[in-house]
Amino acid sequence: MLNFDEIFVTRNWFGKPVRRDADTRFVKGEGSYVDDLNMDCVYAGFVRSPHAHARLGKIDTSKAEALKGVLAVMTGPEVAALTKPVGARAITRPARQHVMATGKVRYVGEPVAVVVAEDRYTVEDALDLVEVEYEPLPVVVEVEEAMKAGAPLVFEEAETNVLLHDTLTHGDIDGAFRQADLVVKEQFRIQRFSSTPLENWAIIAKHEKGTDSFVVWANCQQPGRSIVNVCGCLGIPANKLRFIVPDSGGGFGIKLALWPYIVSQCVVARKVDKPVKWIQTRREHLLAGTHTPDCVVDLELALKRDGKVLGLKIRDRQNDGSFVHTAGIYNLIKFATMVGCYDIKATQAELMSIVSNKAPTVQNRGVGKPAMIFTLERLMHRAAVQLGLDPAEIRFRNFVQPEQMPHTTPSGEIYESGNYPETLRKALAQIGYDGVKKEQESLRKQGKYIGVGLSASIEPGTSNLGYYYTSRGTPEYMGNAEGAIVSMDYDGNVNVLLGSVDEGQGHATSVAQVVADMLAFTPERVTMNTHMDSLVSPFLGHSGCYANRFNDVDMGAVIMATKKVRDKVLKIGAHMLGVPEGEVRLKDGAVCSAAEAKKSAPFKDIATVAYKQILLLPKGVEPGLKEVAYYKNEIAKMPGKEDFNVQMTHSNSVHAAVVEVDVESGMVSFRKYVIAHDCGRHINPGIVDGMAIGSTVHGVGTVLLEEFIYDENGQILTTSFVDYMKPLAVGLPRFELTHLESPCPTSLLGTKAVGEGGAIGSLAAIANAVEDALAPFGVKVTSLPITPEKVMRAIRETKVI
């Protein structure tokens, strides 16, 4: 591995809060999103099922087809006949599903027919004219019903609704529970929620008649896997699909799952022989986009009297809705970091992926870690109270210590770095922990109820993708890597291309900072085109923007490609200066003689030689200055149940929240909020702060507001932002950040995961604070979201939120 000290020539930009000038175009309305692309498109829309579960009868498209301006109507069964089924990754039971409904519908909003017309108004009018016969079937909504004997089956061929059921045991779990002085257990229910990026899904699909090939523009988050999946479903070779991702307005995982719509759109594009555009509406996004699965988690902690945790058991029943492609993924990720920040020697995870008549689920910000850390940190709080320990103290007694790093968890996850006790100490100092406790006592006497909550969490990054297959044993993917092309143009400026995409994270700025310091010049001279085009971008089967991996493998690829360019620039420069190769160095955008600084060849001159005056190149050196490199994280293990690392970098944080509960109305408000955060070295501290705060706001929504509510018939009741409530700036606390930097020894820059942390760590901090505030009433928090109505009812009657 390239040593950190060998990467940079200067340190003018790395680690500095460089302004995101590359992204001002987004706020000025000058971005280039899918809907901005104007290529004489026609428009698509989907007829969606009003039933949660029904046998699909006759679909009469004649009236819609007769409407002026309608170009084509294709039914789900027609599309299915022309495509291959969707592949499943984690589940072990057989379940067959196509990109559109065929045979039956399995959730409200499932696409039943696709309409293409000359304009969007005609599309919407035509959707009403498609007549579909449904024969309603019994519905399963919640996991308990879905698991009952004789429950209606979502996928008959699976013969059960539990499509993955596995138990993974590591260490002496029975011994741990035998030796325990105290077992603390609780059942938690975590709701369905999601991310709602500013830009919904958007696709243009174009069929090239002459070559019978496709060009797709989509705001897809993981082009690598989408290309594989789309080609697979269409039954075409990869060289028949050009895949382009232009600007994209936020992802958070939700844009990993739009590829089934790309498949159906390609099918209709071939039929109408025109580029077909589909812009998902917000209602469609909330109704039948993709959600985070809701789950029922039973957690048990075995403890000694001194607070030391001996063992941990989880029984995770996860409602994966009705998308076989992603079912089971959350279970496996929860299991990977189930011990959180703690040195727990024995674990057992019983994992169940359950299908139901709810909407599809997909990996969403933190994927399972929010639920895992929420339940674990809730129980740590509970255990402390039961043992008469301070909630901070019980954590200190169980943390993996800095001198234990790298630490391998019972299941094989490698925590490569971090100082967990120091992170907690910083959080306690910043929140004024002891002061808050005193204030709490005096306010209670005045009838005011405040509480303080802590949550220590792991924020992993860079998935080892074999985890999908640990229960199946046949990995199609494993490890994680990314590709980059770095080229110095003939004029001496630099261009960067990645196989991955940018969803608004500011990749162009971060890349320019690193490349500028590697080449001893300025970020203004580095341009990163954040668009992905499969014709030119160096991509792998899993390329994309997900799992907090940019700072690791994406940046690794950029560094390795830049280094190749740098080596070549030095070689040509030395030759031009007539100096031996070992006696030159980079300075101010030029190669100069180490002995005689004035003797220098600017990049522009070197590039001129490389591209134009190629007869002046040193012997054996190829013309041009364009280099491609792929970089993989080296610590990925081969998938296996006994010993496996699901993620490869591990940031950590402690969230500390002080809340006030209005015990008459049940309303919860913030008094103070601290995030102590360690994601190793920062490329751009401004971006890191933004991500830490943004992800925490996401968590605030999860704890207090957001929920996809289904009634007993499987009808979803929350399909607008009036009913699906996102947090607003008004009502949020001022987030106080404090950072540690424990460099990651296994990434080139010492950086590690950032972007999901707040969505993981905040849930328990806020919930613990609410439970602490309501301690005089004996109220326990076991479910999310914590709504004012639940709080009021708990205080008055039930004692349980």
Next chain:
Amino acid sequence: MIPPKFEYLAPTSLAEATAFLAAHPEEAKVVAGGQSLVPVLKLRLARPGYLVDLGRISGLSYIREEAGTIAIGALTTYAEIKESALLREKCPLLPQTAAVIADVQVRNRGTIGGSLSHADPSADMPAPILALGAELKAVGPKGERRIAVENFFHGMFATALAPDEILTEIRVPVLTGQRSAYLKAARRATDFALVGVAVRMRVGKNETCDEIAIGVTGVADKAYRPAAVERALAGKRLEPKAIEQAAAAAVQGVEPLGNIHGSAEYRANLARLYVARAIAAAK
């Protein structure tokens, strides 16, 4: 927005507008600021054949004092009400309410007339309008009539307005020597009211309640005045205990409704709580 097809009409006089409404009572829908209608058009939940835009009819947006009352044109926006120096001085309950309606964008477009005509059971404006005992002026093809506010709201999205009538003016009293407050319970700052309570009262010597009027929104199918609370407090000293006891009758005689944001039971509890808090805040 991809609404169903409709014809857009922009009359320049009330006569023109009401004549058109009279000719198409079933198919035509009036639009002012569009803050309630446009969202349902967007979702195709409303499918009017004609949209009659009042925006080009002049003389419907004003706030002026006329013979001891304040007249407010129906097209006056929430933002204008919030900022009005006249209202702040002489009828602060309306600016107090307008200040907490939705967000800046909605306040800049939404109109008082639109809100009252739409009669959303969770809208804020009906509460103070009831508490103020406002008088509403409606214009139809046969001329104008005045409707007392207690006769205006008929139920969820239903008012005393005939299909060919347009609400043109709201008259409220000058509240000299009175105190007022609007308190709203909502999950988020910009949400509809779970419960909204408007209070105006005259407080006499020794903190006695000489006169009180309360409007409650968000609880039942329409905004209402909790008469039992008002009666219980009239002439009483405004002590916390008395307020709390009186507020216990906040939902007497009404049927609280629930939805996913709050059950009927929760709203009833909030109504009792917020009636008490609003009285205390006004005091």
